[in-house]
């Protein structure tokens with residue numbers, strides 16, 4: 455299968471977990487991928503793995519909360535692959551604390567990475583997508599931006615007000631960018647994950663009490679693997695979703711079912 459043949463993608467936070475799975479899956483279907491992560495060694499390992507399997511990938515060290523580094527990543531992508539068609543804003547962190555105890559630093563770190571980082575990358579990559587449409591004389595660019603949110607951003611959560619607020623912000627960034635850039639043929643959508651087996655959720659998953667509490671909230675009664683959630687991201691990055699924009703797709707095993 456080669457849904458993404460000739461497409462160039464940047465995936466942030468692709469050194470571990472869900473981002474690594476997204477980058478690998480995009481490459482397996484033909485995309486040329488920039489594996490972008492603050493953890494240079496991990497990004498480099500993921501990119502090398504993709505190349506060993508016959509795919510095309512470049513690793514790039516970036517702190518998504520640093521605007522000039524973000525610009526540098528997009529520039530590197532253009533230098534190496536000539537364009538950027540797909541952006542997956544996946545990088546994210548948690549700094550857990552109850553509201554009464556949360557420090558300013560914990561609040562700001564999470565907002566900087568999870569929300570401001572999404573804005574920086576959206577702006578930097580989106581500008582190139584728009585310029586490309588202008589240069590080619592095409593009315594539209596067919597760019598795809600997929601943002602990673604969380605059910606915590608839709609429902610709130612306990613002990614992570616910073617994280618929930620950042621992920622609610624990601625939903626809003628998605629909707630506003632979709633409204634502004636629909637005219638250029640750029641689709642901007644969002645996935646809201648529930649609980650996925652990665653380093654980020656090790657404490658929750660391995661504590662029997664927390665684990666049971668979470669499982670009771672999941673209609674499908676199991677925690678997702680990264681491979682469970684990747685297909686939704688690929689759908690929103692592909693031409694199969696050309697008439698979908700500004701939407702939030704919950705990929706959470708039914709944690710978030712509206713009545």
Ligand SMILES: NC(=O)c1ccc[n+]([C@@H]2O[C@H](COP(=O)([O-])OP(=O)(O)OC[C@H]3O[C@@H](n4cnc5c(N)ncnc54)[C@H](O)[C@@H]3O)[C@@H](O)[C@H]2O)c1
Pocket residue numbers: 466467468469470471472473490491492493496516517518519543544545546547567602603604605646647648649650651652653654655
């Ligand atoms: N795991 C879950 O249950 C879950 C649930 C909902 C949403 N999410 C979201 O999915 C995304 C991926 O999470 P994950 O579970 O794979 O986490 P993870 O901790 O396994 O991976 C996150 C990646 O982001 C990178 N990163 C962290 N800060 C960065 C920065 N400043 N700049 C660039 N890269 C940075 C890390 O190095 C790491 O490779 C995150 O946005 C997370 O909030 C995860």
